[in-house]
Amino acid sequence: MKTLQFLLAIWKANLQSALEYRVSFLSQMIGMMVNNFIYFAIWIIFFDRFKDVRGWGVGDMYITFGILASAFGLVSILFGNAFMLSDVIAKGRLDYYLSLPKPVLLHAISSRMVASGVGDFFYGFLSYALSGYFSWDGLLRYVLALLLAATVFAAFLILTQSLAFWFGMMNNFSALALNAMLTFGIYPITLFDNYAKIILFTLIPAALMGAIPAEFIRAFTWQSLSQMLIGAIGFIGLAVFVFNRGLKRYESGSAIQVEV
Amino acid sequence: MKTVSKYWSIFQITLINSLAYPGELIGRSLMIIPFMWIFYQLWKVTFAAAGAEVISGLTLRDTLWYLMLAETIELGRPPIARTLSENVKDGSIAYILNKPYDFLWYQFSAAMGETIFRAALNALFGGLTVWTLVGAPNHPQGFWIALPAILGAWILHFCVNAMIGLSAFIVEDVSAFTWIYQKLAFIFGGMLIPLDFYPNWLQAIAKALPFASAIYGPARLFVTPTLELLINVMSLQIVWILVLSFTLAFIYRRGLTQLTVNGG
Amino acid sequence: MPAIQVQNLQKTFQTKRKAAGLGASMKSLFKPEYGSVEAVRSLSFQMESGEVLGFIGPNGAGKSTTIKMLTGILHPSRGAAKVLGFTPWLERQSLAFQIGTVFGQRPQLWYHLPAMDTFILFGKIYELDDAEAKKRIQFLSEAFELQDLLDVPVRKLSLGQRMRCEVAASLLHRPKLILLDEPSIGLDVVAKQNIRDAIRRMNQEEGVGVLLTSHDAGDLEALCKRVIIVNHGQIVYEDKVSSLKRKFLTTKMVEVRYAKEVAKDFSIHGVEILKVGRYGVKLKFDASQTSVDSVLAHLSASGDMADITISDPPLEEVIAKIYEQAKAESVDKQ
Numbered sequence: 028m029k030t031l032q033f034l035l036a037i038w039k040a041n042l043q044s045a046l047e048y049r050v051s052f053l054s055q056m057i058g059m060m061v062n063n064f065i066y067f068a069i070w071i072i073f074f075d076r077f078k079d080v081r082g083w084g085v086g087d088m089y090i091t092f093g094i095l096a097s098a099f100g101l102v103s104i105l106f107g108n109a110f111m112l113s114d115v116i117a118k119g120r121l122d123y124y125l126s127l128p129k130p131v132l133l134h135a136i137s138s139r140m141v142a143s144g145v146g147d148f149f150y151g152f153l154s155y156a157l158s159g160y161f162s163w164d165g166l167l168r169y170v171l172a173l174l175l176a177a178t179v180f181a182a183f184l185i186l187t188q189s190l191a192f193w194f195g196m197m198n199n200f201s202a203l204a205l206n207a208m209l210t211f212g213i214y215p216i217t218l219f220d221n222y223a224k225i226i227l228f229t230l231i232p233a234a235l236m237g238a239i240p241a242e243f244i245r246a247f248t249w250q251s252l253s254q255m256l257i258g259a260i261g262f263i264g265l266a267v268f269v270f271n272r273g274l275k276r277y278e279s280g281s282a283i284q285v286e287v
Numbered sequence: 288m289k290t291v292s293k294y295w296s297i298f299q300i301t302l303i304n305s306l307a308y309p310g311e312l313i314g315r316s317l318m319i320i321p322f323m324w325i326f327y328q329l330w331k332v333t334f335a336a337a338g339a340e341v342i343s344g345l346t347l348r349d350t351l352w353y354l355m356l357a358e359t360i361e362l363g364r365p366p367i368a369r370t371l372s373e374n375v376k377d378g379s380i381a382y383i384l385n386k387p388y389d390f391l392w393y394q395f396s397a398a399m400g401e402t403i404f405r406a407a408l409n410a411l412f413g414g415l416t417v418w419t420l421v422g423a424p425n426h427p428q429g430f431w432i433a434l435p436a437i438l439g440a441w442i443l444h445f446c447v448n449a450m451i452g453l454s455a456f457i458v459e460d461v462s463a464f465t466w467i468y469q470k471l472a473f474i475f476g477g478m479l480i481p482l483d484f485y486p487n488w489l490q491a492i493a494k495a496l497p498f499a500s501a502i503y504g505p506a507r508l509f510v511t512p513t514l515e516l517l518i519n520v521m522s523l524q525i526v527w528i529l530v531l532s533f534t535l536a537f538i539y540r541r542g543l544t545q546l547t548v549n550g551g
Numbered sequence: 552m553p554a555i556q557v558q559n560l561q562k563t564f565q566t567k568r569k570a571a572g573l574g575a576s577m578k579s580l581f582k583p584e585y586g587s588v589e590a591v592r593s594l595s596f597q598m599e600s601g602e603v604l605g606f607i608g609p610n611g612a613g614k615s616t617t618i619k620m621l622t623g624i625l626h627p628s629r630g631a632a633k634v635l636g637f638t639p640w641l642e643r644q645s646l647a648f649q650i651g652t653v654f655g656q657r658p659q660l661w662y663h664l665p666a667m668d669t670f671i672l673f674g675k676i677y678e679l680d681d682a683e684a685k686k687r688i689q690f691l692s693e694a695f696e697l698q699d700l701l702d703v704p705v706r707k708l709s710l711g712q713r714m715r716c717e718v719a720a721s722l723l724h725r726p727k728l729i730l731l732d733e734p735s736i737g738l739d740v741v742a743k744q745n746i747r748d749a750i751r752r753m754n755q756e757e758g759v760g761v762l763l764t765s766h767d768a769g770d771l772e773a774l775c776k777r778v779i780i781v782n783h784g785q786i787v788y789e790d791k792v793s794s795l796k797r798k799f800l801t802t803k804m805v806e807v808r809y810a811k812e813v814a815k816d817f818s819i820h821g822v823e824i825l826k827v828g829r830y831g832v833k834l835k836f837d838a839s840q841t842s843v844d845s846v847l848a849h850l851s852a853s854g855d856m857a858d859i860t861i862s863d864p865p866l867e868e869v870i871a872k873i874y875e876q877a878k879a880e881s882v883d884k885q
Contacts, residue, residue: 051460058463065470069479076484077333143462199314207321218328289678296675300661300668307663381624382657386676387647 033129034137038105041140052142059146060153067092067154081217088215089158090241094169095212097151098176098236102184103144109136109184113191113201121277132270136185160245168247172240175255179235182262183208185270192273204231212237232258293388294396301400316408319358323416326354326479343483348421349510350481355413356506357478360437363406364444367398368468371452372461391449391539398445406437429512436505436517439524443501446531453535456542476502483507497527552636554728554760555598555621560630562591562616562784590616592784593630598762600635600727603754605775605792606764607870613784614764618732621762622652635727648677651721651759655733659717660705666716667701670723677724684723691719695749711742718746722753728760735767747773768870780873788873799869801839804862805846807831810855819849 045052070092074085102109115121115135124131124138155161155169187204191197211233219227227234235258243251305312334340334347345353371394374380384390424430451464473479475498482493482503493499504520565585591613598604608614619625621632623639623646632639637646653659660669667688674684692698695715700708708716714734721729731750735743751774753759763770771778771792778795780788788795808831817824817832821841826833836846843861850856 048459050458054458054460054463058466062463062466062470065467065474069474072474072485072489073480075486076480077336080329080332080336199311199317203314203318203321206318210321210325214325214329218325218332223328289675293675293678296672300664300672303668304661304663379657381619381622382652382654382659384624384643385622385647385650385652386673387644387678388676389644 030130030133034133037134037137038140041107041138045140045142055143056146059143060150063092063096063147063150063154080215083215083217086159087241087245089154090160090244091215091237092213093151093154093158094172094176094240094244095151095209095237096147096154097169097173098180098240099209100144100146100148100151101173101177102181103141104148105140106136106181106184107141107144108139109181109188110141110201110205111139112136112185112188113197116189116191116273116277117196121274125278131274132185132267136181155244165244168244172243172255175259176236176240178259179232179255179262180208182259182266183232183236185266186262189266189270189273192270192276207231208233208236228254228258232262235259235262294392297388297393297396298400301397302403305401305404312404313408316362316405316412319355319362319409319413320416322358323351323355323413323420327351327417327420343481345481345483345510349425351417351421352424353481353506353510354478355410355417356433356437356509357476357502359406359409359413360440360444360502360505361472361476361478362409363402364441364448365398365401365405366465367394367445367448368451368461368465370394371449372455375453375455391536394449395442395445399441402441425510426512429509432512432517433505433509436508436520436524439521439528440501440505442528443497443524443531446528446535447497447501450531450535450538453538453542472498472502475499477506478502481507497531500524500527552600553597553633554600554602554635555596555762556633557597557617557621558595558631560591560594560617560620560632561589561628562613562620562625563628564588564590589784591620591627594781594784594786596779596786596789598760600760601754601758602777603751603761603763603775605771605778606762606781607766607768607771607778608764608781609766609874612781614781615732616784617781618652618730618762618764622646622650622730648724649727651724651726651729653714653717653721653729653731653734655714655731655736658705658713659720660713662706663704665702666697666705666708666720669705670701670720673720673723679724687723687725691722694752695719696745709742711738711745714738714742714746715749718749722757722759725757726759728762731761731763733765734763735765735770743767743769744773750774780870782874795869799872801837802835803838803843804833804835804860805850806833806860806862807850807856808858809853810857813854817850817853819846822846 067088070088071085074088078084108115112135121131121135124135127134151173152169155166184205188201190200194200208231211227211231216224216227216234216238224234227238235255239251239254239258242248243255330347330350334342334350340346342350371380374383380390383393386393447468448465451461451468454464455461475482475493475496477483477485477493477499482490482499485493494503500520500523504524508516508520564587566588594613594617606614606617616625620627621634621639623637623641623643626640634646635649637649639646660666661672670688671684674681674688679687688701692701695718697712697716697719700712700716705713705716718729718731718734721731734750735746738746747770750761750763754761754774761774763774765771775792778788778790778792779786790798804825812829817827817834819834819836819841822834822836824832824834832850834846850859
């Protein structure tokens with residue numbers, strides 16, 4: 028409960044400081060929505076010409092892109108610093124969070140809000156509404172799937188960025204991992220053979236952020252729900268575990284400090 | 288002559304500077320590998336579903352080499368808009384201004400210096416990936432024919448991105464403009480789907496816009512290196528370069544007169 | 552012709568205003584309020600060529616804004632200025648060939664490359680012949696003792712070494728005037744001394760004019776003959792450094808050491824005794840009230856003097872005094 032109050036206070040402060048740059052805030056939010064719309068237009072063109080990719084149609088794309096955008100947006104809003112965690116670690120700035128009496132990981136990742144995330148978050152709902160699959164119980168499933176997909180995404184960020192505890196600055200790797208996650212999440216999952224799919228559930232869990240939630244939103248199945256639940260719990264557990272192992276290393280002073 | 292050698296040495300120093308962290312440089316270029324792989328998956332399935340060897344004049348192999356060059360042009364260019372807008376916002380434009388050179392030519396030379404190795408590595412990794420997946424390009428010599436068009440493409444990118452960056456004189460935050468430009472280039476430049484696959488009306492619009500000159504033109508020239516296409520691509524590119532560079536120069540002069548640098 | 556001539560120069564910036572709290576943030580999102588800040592109010596001064604002029608003031612006094620206007624980076628809101636005969640903001644490039652600039656907090660050297668690379672680049676930028684540039688680099692590297700530093704990537708140099716390279720780089724094209732903005736910021740005592748020596752030497756040998764901003768009084772004492780003190784965008788004091796001392800520094804400190812042990816009785820009228828020992832004494836007095844002569848006479852009568860030092864308090868105190876006075880005056884006006 029105390030932790031929740033603390034998070035609410037941080038989020039409020041983040042929002043306030045984002046509003047401090049009002050033009051920036053508005054332009055990032057609206058700009059991101061326009062940006063997403065233009066990007067998606069290319070898929071509309073694609074499916075207009077080629078109809079479907081092994082049974083995956085444009086409606087599926089709308090939902091997949093929607094859930095991906097919303098999950099990405101939610102993490103950007105609430106845990107925006109997760110995108111920069113490796114920087115925080117490698118430059119020794121965890122000291123600050125360690126000196127305060129709050130959960131280190133939670134405090135560190137929630138300390139920044141990415142304003143454009145607001146645009147992503149809302150755009151996702153819009154994309155779902157336009158998909159042709161919209162229904163009110165579907166919206167409920169959308170919200171549930173959104174929370175689980177965001178959990179997987181946050182866990183993925185924490186995992187990849189925590190490697191900085193062992194390898195120091197690795198901006199390129201983090202960017203590569205993030206790009207791979209988003210790209211593989213958007214593309215029709217029917218493109219991939221079984222080997223590739225194994226990767227999309229494990230190493231780069233893009234399926235748990237895009238295709239599976241999309242399947243669940245379209246129609247309830249126990250299979251997709253359990254996949255998402257197990258995925259979310261498993262990944263967040265793993266992420267917290269790895270982060271804490273790294274933190275031990277950090278506290279013992281052996282985390283790598285890279286010369287800038 | 289001295290003016291030329293001034294900007295040449297700015298180009299040189301950024302070129303050397305871009306090698307200061309080779310690991311960083313290589314790491315960034317690896318990004319093209321998953322992109323090319325996923326493009327391969329998408330187009331392999333699509334060509335198979337269409338049951339055709341050739342779609343709108345392009346084979347699967349052409350399509351992938353086309354996309355490789357398109358990605359190389361796009362991933363090779365440095366984030367000029369961001370650099371310039373940061374220069375404007377944090378006031379460091381001031382410190383670049385107090386030397387006897389033209390600010391825009393300085394930025395252009397520096398941007399080109401930063402581009403060369405980035406692009407070369409992207410072409411290397413992207414090329415190796417595509418080669419492994421679909422085999423050698425049909426016209427390897429097409430690269431040399433496309434080269435002037437690639438340079439022209441970067442000039443166009445520079446003009447547009449510098450305009451976006453300089454808009455920081457009036458707006459607080461230009462990142463939205465950079466995303467939107469990137470996405471417009473993505474769709475109207477044909478970075479996921481070659482413009483040839485678009486419906487005719489959209490193709491006509493896209494080919495007339497500068498995005499096509501900045502991406503589609505040189506990439507298409509690479510896979511279809513004909514004299515006719517070369518003349519076509521280059522002449523359109525030159526028109527756009529003239530229009531956009533004059534616009535940029537105009538905007539810069541306007542911005543400069545109302546320049547307010549932060550801090551005091 | 553004076554190197555710099557400034558008349559009623561003024562610069563106003565627009566800034567956003569906002570009250571605290573989420574409600575106010577929301578409100579300002581849709582209906583922002585603007586206010587204006589007068590960074591430079593009305594500045595007039597003149598600097599002769601070859602002069603070393605100190606431009607002193609606390610943070611936010613308008614020093615950097617003034618320098619930016621004098622280099623043509625910033626257009627003034629009102630007023631006129633000539634630098635080496637050019638109007639800076641209209642003839643920025645022509646002026647740039649004639650002046651050099653160093654901004655203590657904005658390094659111009661390429662961070663990842665050896666300073667030599669930047670020197671060569673600057674040679675091209677200022678359109679020097681290769682041979683000429685080479686000779687000049689040679690000369691500067693001796694004058695600034697850079698011989699061992701030029702081939703090391705700048706990031707590996709100490710701050711003091713880096714700053715010496717910065718100043719040397721700004722002199723590459725033999726400017727008639729250099730503008731140094733906080734050149735000694737963050738440096739230790741020895742590094743500061745090195746920089747000052749090099750600047751003084753270049754001023755004496757090449758006659759290059761130096762306009763120096765700093766909030767370190769030591770820079771002034773070591774380099775400048777004349778000083779302008781600004782606060783809140785206005786000149787609060789302008790005079791020679793020496794007369795600045797004379798006017799505001801009437802207090803003298805005297806320290807005497809005697810050859811033999813002396814009696815501890817030093818009570819002189821109008822003199823404050825700071826410290827007394829068996830062999831010496833340290834005292835302070837106001838020279839406008841008590842004459843230096845009478846104090847010295849009294850001291851020499853007490854025994855054989857082995858050593859004597861007469862000194863002024865540090866300039867920091869003087870400037871603090873001037874600020875206080877200016878503040879008090881502005882309060883009076885209100």
